[in-house]
Amino acid sequence: MTLLFDSLFNGISIGTVLLMAALGLAIVFGLMGVINMAHGELMMLGAYTTFVVQNVFRQWGDPWRDFYIFPALVAAFGVAALVGLILERAVIRFLYGRPLETLLATWGVSLILQQFVRSVNWVLALRLGVFGLLFFGGWWLLAKRVDWPRIKGWVLTLLLVLSTAIGTVGGRLLAQTYALAVTQPWFGAQNRDVTAPRWLRGGIPVGQLFLPNTRLFIISLTLVCILGLYIFLQHTRWGLRIRAVTQNRAMSACVGIPTQTVDALTFAIGSGLAGVAGVAVSLLGSVGPNTGQNYIVDTFMVVVVGGVGKLLGSIVAALGIGIANFLIGSGTLALIFPGVPILTDTLNFFATTSMAKVMVFALIVVFLQFRPRGLFPEKGRTVDA
Amino acid sequence: MKVLHSPHTPDGITTPAQGLDLSPRNKLLLEAGVLMGVLLLLIFVFPAVLSGFRLNLLGRFLALSIVALGIDLIWGYTGMLSLGQGVFFALGGYALGMHLSLQLPDGRIPEFFSLYGVTELPWFWRPFYSFSFTAIAIFLIPALVASALGYLVVRNRIRGVYFSILTQATTIIFFNFFNGQQRLINGTNGLTSFTTLFDLNINSAEMRFAIYVATILFVALAYVLCRYLTSGLFGRILVAIRDDEPRVRFSGYDPTGFKVLVFAVAAGLAGIAGALFTLQTGIISPNAMSVPFSIEMVIWVAVGGRSSLIGAVIGAVLVNFAKSLLSESFPEIWLFFQGGLFLLVVMVLPDGLVGWVRTQGRQLWIIFQLWRRRLAKTSLA
Amino acid sequence: MLTAAPIATRQILQIQDLTVSFDGFKALNGLNFSLDEGELRVVIGPNGAGKTTLLDVLTGKVRPTKGCVLFKGKDLTKLKEHQISVLGIGRKFQTPRIYQNLNPRENLELSLNPHKEVFPTLFGRRDLRDKVDALLETIHLVHKDRIPAGLLSHGEKQWLEIGMVIAQDPDLLLLDECVAGMTDKETEATGELIQSLAKNHTILVIEHDMVFVRQIARKVTVLHQGALLCEGSFEEVKNDPRVIEVYLGSHKRG
Ligand SMILES: Nc1ncnc2c1ncn2[C@@H]1O[C@H](COP(=O)(O)OP(=O)(O)O)[C@@H](O)[C@H]1O
Numbered sequence A: 001m002t003l004l005f006d007s008l009f010n011g012i013s014i015g016t017v018l019l020m021a022a023l024g025l026a027i028v029f030g031l032m033g034v035i036n037m038a039h040g041e042l043m044m045l046g047a048y049t050t051f052v053v054q055n056v057f058r059q060w061g062d063p064w065r066d067f068y069i070f071p072a073l074v075a076a077f078g079v080a081a082l083v084g085l086i087l088e089r090a091v092i093r094f095l096y097g098r099p100l101e102t103l104l105a106t107w108g109v110s111l112i113l114q115q116f117v118r119s120v121n122w123v124l125a126l127r128l129g130v131f132g133l134l135f136f137g138g139w140w141l142l143a144k145r146v147d148w149p150r151i152k153g154w155v156l157t158l159l160l161v162l163s164t165a166i167g168t169v170g171g172r173l174l175a176q177t178y179a180l181a182v183t184q185p186w187f188g189a190q191n192r193d194v195t196a197p198r199w200l201r202g203g204i205p206v207g208q209l210f211l212p213n214t215r216l217f218i219i220s221l222t223l224v225c226i227l228g229l230y231i232f233l234q235h236t237r238w239g240l241r242i243r244a245v246t247q248n249r250a251m252s253a254c255v256g257i258p259t260q261t262v263d264a265l266t267f268a269i270g271s272g273l274a275g276v277a278g279v280a281v282s283l284l285g286s287v288g289p290n291t292g293q294n295y296i297v298d299t300f301m302v303v304v305v306g307g308v309g310k311l312l313g314s315i316v317a318a319l320g321i322g323i324a325n326f327l328i329g330s331g332t333l334a335l336i337f338p339g340v341p342i343l344t345d346t347l348n349f350f351a352t353t354s355m356a357k358v359m360v361f362a363l364i365v366v367f368l369q370f371r372p373r374g375l376f377p378e379k380g381r382t383v384d385a
Numbered sequence B: 001m002k003v004l005h006s007p008h009t010p011d012g013i014t015t016p017a018q019g020l021d022l023s024p025r026n027k028l029l030l031e032a033g034v035l036m037g038v039l040l041l042l043i044f045v046f047p048a049v050l051s052g053f054r055l056n057l058l059g060r061f062l063a064l065s066i067v068a069l070g071i072d073l074i075w076g077y078t079g080m081l082s083l084g085q086g087v088f089f090a091l092g093g094y095a096l097g098m099h100l101s102l103q104l105p106d107g108r109i110p111e112f113f114s115l116y117g118v119t120e121l122p123w124f125w126r127p128f129y130s131f132s133f134t135a136i137a138i139f140l141i142p143a144l145v146a147s148a149l150g151y152l153v154v155r156n157r158i159r160g161v162y163f164s165i166l167t168q169a170t171t172i173i174f175f176n177f178f179n180g181q182q183r184l185i186n187g188t189n190g191l192t193s194f195t196t197l198f199d200l201n202i203n204s205a206e207m208r209f210a211i212y213v214a215t216i217l218f219v220a221l222a223y224v225l226c227r228y229l230t231s232g233l234f235g236r237i238l239v240a241i242r243d244d245e246p247r248v249r250f251s252g253y254d255p256t257g258f259k260v261l262v263f264a265v266a267a268g269l270a271g272i273a274g275a276l277f278t279l280q281t282g283i284i285s286p287n288a289m290s291v292p293f294s295i296e297m298v299i300w301v302a303v304g305g306r307s308s309l310i311g312a313v314i315g316a317v318l319v320n321f322a323k324s325l326l327s328e329s330f331p332e333i334w335l336f337f338q339g340g341l342f343l344l345v346v347m348v349l350p351d352g353l354v355g356w357v358r359t360q361g362r363q364l365w366i367i368f369q370l371w372r373r374r375l376a377k378t379s380l381a
Numbered sequence C: 001m002l003t004a005a006p007i008a009t010r011q012i013l014q015i016q017d018l019t020v021s022f023d024g025f026k027a028l029n030g031l032n033f034s035l036d037e038g039e040l041r042v043v044i045g046p047n048g049a050g051k052t053t054l055l056d057v058l059t060g061k062v063r064p065t066k067g068c069v070l071f072k073g074k075d076l077t078k079l080k081e082h083q084i085s086v087l088g089i090g091r092k093f094q095t096p097r098i099y100q101n102l103n104p105r106e107n108l109e110l111s112l113n114p115h116k117e118v119f120p121t122l123f124g125r126r127d128l129r130d131k132v133d134a135l136l137e138t139i140h141l142v143h144k145d146r147i148p149a150g151l152l153s154h155g156e157k158q159w160l161e162i163g164m165v166i167a168q169d170p171d172l173l174l175l176d177e178c179v180a181g182m183t184d185k186e187t188e189a190t191g192e193l194i195q196s197l198a199k200n201h202t203i204l205v206i207e208h209d210m211v212f213v214r215q216i217a218r219k220v221t222v223l224h225q226g227a228l229l230c231e232g233s234f235e236e237v238k239n240d241p242r243v244i245e246v247y248l249g250s251h252k253r254g
């Protein structure tokens, strides 16, 4: 009994992290049919933001350092949402209706973000800033000219070359003058550690069990996110618009809903949720450039199993996958079915974290034989028209 | 649904292809001629002009271009974006790797087994003593795995993005699986230190050249196979499935069989590529099944141009040369560059280099024709 | 309802008590319907009456909630789309659905191919050229046979799709609003084509354009709210008070 309860708790706490990561992905997928391969990197950015906020608060000394987590949540949401917004405006909206291409483009973005956190330093930041200012500023200024469409190709090429050149030269100069102070990477390629605040370190004993505070915190955080998202979708004007566009984009556009704004908003919120998930992840282990990659495939599976019709689908799927992963990976299942040697042998074979994923994937494929569109499929005529 | 490229031109100007005005038969002959020419060039001229190091790289990249051909077949023509070709690539590599590891005197087993205290060869290694079994397995094992997976997924009408992320998950799964099995296949370290094949030293210059030539022949073979599948009625149906799969059912076809078949063929090709690549690099490890590598394969095709088979080959070779140049000198830049390449190709060059050359060529041709007409008019006046 | 028919007019299609419900909304509600072999039938009805849904059921796209559909004595409700198509039902969709990146010739070849399994398609030898040429002639697309079909005009796409359905050589043709977007002249030509096809096919036409209906109609069925409202010749149906009410609304009372 304790065993079961213990595994249930552990499974749920794995599941809640997955769920938080998957929520954003699922609403975006429902709305735009787009899978964002950089979603994991948005989580990673959230985790790094936590790391930065923690360091800032640590400098401020005692009463502050224990409460960095709340501003970190806000900052992580903000940073990830901002990056998501830029991603949507700069890339994804041009690929509307081409989901496979979007997949590839966002993968490109995820590679760039990974390398970015590895090598970012003051020089790179300055170069990027200068480049962005010159290139997009120039674009914005020149786009007002009447003959813009005609000169567009040439002007953009020219701007690209010029602003890259100026940025590079500026960076060089900076590097030469200040040397190490500016060429030192901010984070580097190694993993960084976020230490949970003191009040999150212990745990609560319940009977023979011990429930770690971080886990409880993550579970409540997830609950808050779900509740917030639910209220936002069901009881606000923009939530209504998002639901309308999800169901029928053309019709929504006809009744005057600004679908472009809805897309951007949803994408930003979805990305922000990824950032919040990043905070949770940073509490569980160290943070590195590959943090996002560890979660991304599992979150995709949550969307596949849950379907895109309802939030509930994601919830059930995430908890299901989390529990299944833990039960199999920890070998608990093998303990539950003693006696049958073949079964226990097989289960023991899969009783590691990575092998559990193998088995869970097999189960998902079996599940898809019965419910190919997930637990709560999207309905209506547009499906498979 | 967009129309990929139109031969429509204003003013009734003929496009270059029409301008040449070849019958289908002659076009085929022309293509075969060009193919032969390229083959001869690769086999006789390149070895003379390239350094041994570059030639070796070229051989590897040509092996990779076989995977790219398969990806073009399933993605460019059939619309199935697989992010799991690395799995099939690695399966082919492992099949050959096992055969190469078993080039031992009787009774001995590959050295790494002793690390884990394994004294008897695991049963599934046994058939790989035979080269003919290995040769068949290189193609067939990936093809069978792909058929099984493809059938389970495709028959439920799971397609598009769903198919992509399921194949991506498959990659992780195989990666985990192979990584975890030290006692069976040496886990993370993979299979390496191969020495002989057919009792010949695989590192001798002659053998290397033979492998290089074999690679080229396999590329040609794969090209012909894909060309056969994509032309004619069968190819038309693949395109129809890509553009409007539900409609194909109402035309009386069951898309499942078609999709599973091409997926299996692409997987088999990936297996061959993996074997040839392993032969030239001397190692196969679970890294070949990593997610980034599988997705990288797609970009080769995208860069070259997925609306043509030749684009896949060109893309694979070019991108990999760029990679080896960049990651030799600036390892940091490579990821930025690769990410940028994904964005660039998707947003600016959706038909890749070959597509770009085609449209540019067509425009130049039109300008040329207009200019000729003007010339004709002035000379009349 | 299904009384034994005279031998000369065997029923090719029998539908009994057909109900299709989407989350409780009944798009078809206890529909009874049948077609004689060789018949040309026009189905009309206001928007949302369930006409397209009826065709969806007949082609296997939608599974009925209740009821049975017999085509040449076989139950269609258990078959998949492609099996139904091979069995001999061809459908032209409401909005033209042709293969945009294939040219008209290839579109037709794809439909003409007599063996639609994978390997016969791959290895089979067939000479469809003459048939394709003849069909192109019929649908007036001879001069545009080598441009991607996505570039055809709306009317030409409609024709091409009709051509594709004919190419399948089905026993029963289902044409959903096939003259939408055609000029008057094209519409008339389509009417003639349908009438000539009717000589050796069974055809079910769904239509709104009353001029067109008058041109081709022999027997007309009116659907309303998923059920049969009335059936008869064009004149009978046109003057039926229930039909007038459904089409023009009940405000005529005042
Ligand atoms: N897949 C579906 N899901 C929900 N409602 C549907 C679906 N298909 C059709 N309907 C509804 O069924 C009704 C009948 O539609 P339809 O058959 O297209 O009418 P018609 O072709 O006669 O205009 C409409 O109200 C439509 O909204």
Ligand SMILES: [Mg+2]
Binding pocket: C051, C052, C094
């Ligand atoms: Mg309709």
